[in-house]
Amino acid sequence: MQIKNAEDLFRLYDFEGDLRLKIRQYLNADTKLLPKINALCLxxxxxxxxxxxxxTDTYLLKMGKMSIVYKNFKDKIKIIEIHIF
Structure with missing residues (x-):
């Protein structure tokens, strides 16, 4: 599946509450971040x-100037926070 906008990203990955708004704000500021955010989540x-x-079940993953914090469940992950420096 091609990721063309934030809604495609939200269908693929489980984001916590207000994080969707934060991602939309990042993408409004710079649309080139979409493939980078997708790569980090993937x-x-x-x-x-x-x-x-x-x-115990919470992890940090960094890629370049970006990082995410997520909870690891048996069959999926839930993204709690994302930071872009």
Whole structure:
């Protein structure tokens, strides 16, 4: 599936509450961030146990100037926070 906008991203990945608004704001400021955010989320999904553990089931994954914090569940991840430096 091609990711063309924020809604496509939200259909693929589980984001916590207000994080959707934050991502929309990032994308309004710079539309070139969409593939980078997608790559970061995909990396978290594929390599969920190889990221830096923060807490029992919470992990940090960094890629370039971006990072996400997510919770690892048995069959999926839930993205809690995203930072773009």
């Amino acid at each position: 990396g978290a999904e594929k390599f969920k146990s190889q990221a830096t553990p923060i807490y």
